[in-house]
Amino acid sequence: MTAVLDRAPAPALPRLRRDRRRWAWGLAALVAVGWSLAGAVDGDVLNPAGAAQVGRFAAAALSPALDGAFLGVLATAALVTVAYAVLGAALAVLLGALGAVFVARTTWGRRRLGWAAARGVLAVPRGLHEAVWGLLLVNVLGLDPWVGVLAIGLPYGAVTAKVFADLLDEVPRGPYAALLAAGAGRAAAALYGLLPQAAGGLLSYAFYRLECAVRSAVVLGLIGAGGLGYELALSFTSLRWPQVWSAVYALALLCLAADVAGRAVRRRVAAPRRRAGVLSRDRLLTAAVLGTVAAVAWSWWYLALAPASLVSGRTREQVGYVLGAAWPPATDGDLLAEVGRQAVVTVQVSVLAIAVATVGTVLVAGVAARPPGRVGPLRRATGVLVRVALLLLRAVPPPVWALVLLFVLLPGVLPGALALGVYTLGVLGRLAAEAVEEADPRPRAALTALGARPTSGWLYGVAPAAAGPVLAVALYRWEVAVRDTLLVGLLGAGGLGALLASRLAAFDWPAVATVLVATVVLTLAVDLVSERARRALR
Template sequence: MTALLARPAAAVPRLRRDRRRWAWGLAALAAVCWSATGALDGVNPAGAAQFGAFAAAALSPALDGAFLGVLATAALVTVAYAVLGTALAVLLGALGAVAAARSTWGRRRLGRLATRGVLAVPRGLHEAVWGLLLVNVLGLDPWVGVLAIGLPYGAVTATVFGALLDEVPRGPYEALRAAGAGRLAAALYGLLPRAAGGLLSYACYRLECAVRSAVVLGLVGAGGLGYQLSLSFGSLRWPQVWSAVYALALLCLAADVAGRAVRRRLAAPRRRAGVLSRDRVLTAAVLGTLVAGAWSWWFLALSPASLVSARAREQAGFVLRAAWPPSADGDLLRSVAAAAVVTVQTSVLAVVLAAVGAVLVAGVAARPAGRCSPLRRLAGVLVRLGLLLLRAVPAPVWALVLLFVLLPGVLPGAVALGVYTLGVLGRLAAEAVEEADAGPRAALTALGAHPAGGWLYGVAPLVAGPVLAYALYRWEVTVRDTLLVGLLGAGGLGALLASELAAFDWPAVATVLTATVVLTLAVDLVGDRARRALR
């Protein structure tokens, strides 16, 4: 009787968890339907000819020596921005990680929440927005590109580094605390060394992301490959556009391959007698990064004096005084609310398109664990290259192309961000398939199941959770990216911000930026709650 009475009690948490999942599922479906109502924009038939010319030029890129030389120099500028921006982000992340870690604050939750709130402000704004703001203070100085990458990435890195510090064994930390060390010193000497591998791995990932961010900054005037891409696009020189796109793809491929190699060495270190041996590849990677940082500083001719020059101080003071207090005009607030709705609808549709596409291509994109036919391997290589091209081309470029055939609004921004996000989610979904347990699929195949059925019933259930979690995380990122495509005319808060910046209405700019940060925080909170319900 006791056992019978215990069963319903044990089933209550699972029943509640299932109800939460159903509630979140229905809410997600409602959000998608609501977002679809905002995507009923019209089609622009007059732009079909230009769209066709753009697509046709993919097979005949510009290969003349003069233009390739310009692209090579622009690629060096992009790499220099990415390296120095990542270095600044890692430095800021290392300094802020201890303050963001749960171990540092103990039971003093208020201090940790305040720290996370401070970090949420810089990471709530896209790098392109930071670039536009810094241009008004520093002018066309190379520090603009470095700071625009380093500041938001530094806030994100501090949050991630803090989480990594919280996950390492706490024995050395507790021993130092018992010996009388302070929380800060105990975290620095008891937690940081043990988390070094994870910190270095994430720093490599941030370098890959910084390459794409440097390209995006070029689109708003910071130089590099993005700037050359915008010049070619503005003059409708489609062969040059595709040459720049292919150069971007090669650069992103090099960053992906190098970052993946370093992360694999960190994930599976060689050991001798239980002690981590010195890895020549990792040592070379660290030394190469230091050399690249020194070269980037020299190549961009950075001068710390420009950050504290009289002009920079005067301009920064003017902008801050002009932007405070933010505007509370009723018409502006209504415009902000309407633009926020467009931003949310665009981001929801983009993530849905990307998630559906990632599920469809994950099986083919995943590297097979065992022997397979040459046709299967060729299909996998082609799909992986296609995903690389999708994420190598910045979302604003996709938006500009789609604006040829779609009227400004939710739809072009959603499709552009969906295509770009598919390149990221497709790769993550393929990696989830590679890491899934092969036992269920092998058992179904042994029982005579069709390969498609084995994947559908033996693999898909195992990767559904991780893929949904990735999609929710990318939703948070996509909200910030929506601001970027809006700056180029796709609608939303980005379009409103662009118009206020063009008018130098700094109080209105402050209001739009505040709304952007608040919206980003809200989406972060919703995404975090949804991920908890999926566990």
């Protein structure tokens, strides 16, 4: 028997096979980047005469304006920005919680057509950037504080509803099924049977939305909504670089405060405190919720919001006029051809932006991540500097980066793409650093124990595990970049944003409707492609 076993062939190991789908998506990505780059560098792109101005801008970073009068202006502007962010995020969470019940797959059961229609309704507010909402609402409400709140709350509410619905679909359905069996309706069963179980994830995402709302409030300030963005735009227009950097540092501090608070809440939600094996009330989470409620009340008072202005006769008249003037959308051949050309430019800008951000993220993610265990002072200082740099990159809105780049680059696709890429690098770099920190430390520890150097341990023990999540986040940011492309386009970087700005300035409402429809359709198409690509990476 032993001889027979000795002669028996060893079991064949499973052969590793290439995933052709991943190779196909990788090749498609390279082709898309090459095509976008060819469109961006068609002709002269450099403007050497502006190099001196960029030098003065960079030098002013070490000497920001610190006079008392200007700092007082910045403090008041910061309060406006915080108020807009808090109320916008609160409205988004409220709309998201209500909308999630009606767009969750669990609520609709087997009625896929109704579920698809509900998700399609969310695509309209979600497909337009907050700045576009702000420009549209100004034409209806005028310079009312509701413009900033609604411009953040409506698109963020649609995004939040989609994320909340996905969270609801992932929780156990036992209580939900029990309520249905007891005679409750689907909406009521989802409200009482699903929402309590998903409360932790919902709370965590709600605080993440608050972080994003701070940056959106700054962007709205650039188009006249007030706050730090407005002060930044005024200082930039007058080329007062020390004041520009003071505003940038104030923005960075706000973003840092939101990041730290949001991260603390998410960590407590992910690892709730226990006493003797029993869940106990977390004072930090309680304080965060109560503080948020107090901040909402203060923001409402500080902005002096009047609900009556939303239903006033003037508002109803303006809504009727805009809708009547915009319908039906323009369908003449010249406009449709121009929309098609600018849609191509929008895609090129977004592809180049994500390519720049992804390459930058690969270079800095390992350094930006907080290493486990004890490290030397040089490594610690380098990590802090990289994280501060990423914070500054995402604190400055893309239009400001575009204006800086326009000193040394000629107007066109390239400055808009680079500006959006630099901003996205700040966001994506931070998310990638968190993915590296959360990766399984055991492969790296095993390689280190075998004598591998720190660089080798990171390349072979951490990078492979973090690559999938980082690429998935990069693809998700591509969806966001398409919407952000409209923002830099409003400043002349081309694409659908530039076309929308020109039609809005001419009050050509049928053409505005056509551009908005094209924007939503393009966003949906990119969402679909991105989802397919993320599925291939799993």
